[in-house]
Amino acid sequence: MALRQIRIQGDAVLEKTCREVKEMTPRIRELIDDMLDTMYDANGVGLAGPQVGVLKRICVIDIGDGPIVLVNPVIVSSDGEQTGDEGCLSLPGKAGQVTRPNHVIVRALNADMEEIEVEGETLLARALCHEIDHLDGHMYTEKVEGSLHDVTYEED
Numbered sequence: 237m238a239l240r241q242i243r244i245q246g247d248a249v250l251e252k253t254c255r256e257v258k259e260m261t262p263r264i265r266e267l268i269d270d271m272l273d274t275m276y277d278a279n280g281v282g283l284a285g286p287q288v289g290v291l292k293r294i295c296v297i298d299i300g301d302g303p304i305v306l307v308n309p310v311i312v313s314s315d316g317e318q319t320g321d322e323g324c325l326s327l328p329g330k331a332g333q334v335t336r337p338n339h340v341i342v343r344a345l346n347a348d349m350e351e352i353e354v355e356g357e358t359l360l361a362r363a364l365c366h367e368i369d370h371l372d373g374h375m376y377t378e379k380v381e382g383s384l385h386d387v388t389y390e391e392d
Contacts, residue, residue, distance in 0.1 A: 240274045240288035245327045245375060249286050254293045254371045257307050260349045264292070268347055271296045272303055280325045282363045284370035287326050295367035299359050306354070309344035309368055318358060322366065322376045323387055331387045332380030336362045 243249055257264060267290060275283040275296055284295040297304045316338030323331040340361045342354045356364050366376055377384065 238270050238273070239277050240270050242274065242278060242283075242287055242325050243289055245324075245377065247289075247326075249289050249291065250326060250370070250375060251373045252286065252291055253373045254285055254291045256293050257345070260307075260347065264294070265347065267292070268294060268296065268305055272298075272305075275325070278325050281359070282367040283325060284367045286370050286373070293371050295371060297360070297363045297367060299363055304354060305347045306342065306364075306367070307345040307347070307349065309342050309354075309364070309371070311340050311365065311368060312343050312353075313341040314361075314365075315339050318362065319381070320362070321387075322362065322380075324366070324376055326370075326375065327377065327384075329387055330384045332377065332384045333382055334362075334376050334379045335381065336365045336379075340364050342368070 271283050281299050282297040285292045293308045295306050314337035318338040319335040321331045322334040338361055339357050342364050344352055346352045
């Protein structure tokens with residue numbers, strides 16, 4: 237496992253649509269492990285393939301309840317609304333107000349290529365929408381209401 241370079245907004249790879257994963261290979265398993273390591277190292281809650289320069293429909297999420305690996309994810313249902321600050325590892329130090337669904341259901345494959353359904357509310361719903369947007373070549377900055385602002389982090 238290794239840390240991968242996180243691509244920063246402006247990198248053309250972040251604007252491209254990802255390809256479906258047809259089969260789980262040792263290289264894709266390694267990619268998933270690397271993405272998790274990279275996300276945790278950067279103190280993120282999610283990371284998508286394009287953010288590490290790989291145009292595959294894979295994302296990883298962990299809002300504090302353990303890692304979720306999604307291969308070829310699709311939002312099948314969404315409802316409600318939430319507006320809140322959103323940031324991204326591909327635009328460090330910035331955040332902006334974004335309105336997202338408050339509840340989503342996502343159908344995907346897990347790392348064993350078994351079909352799963354993930355239901356998320358509040359932060360998990362936001363993370364699911366955010367990461368799936370990356371797979372379609374979109375960043376949260378396209379949805380920001382108002383302007384971006386600097387984010388300051390407190391030391392533990």
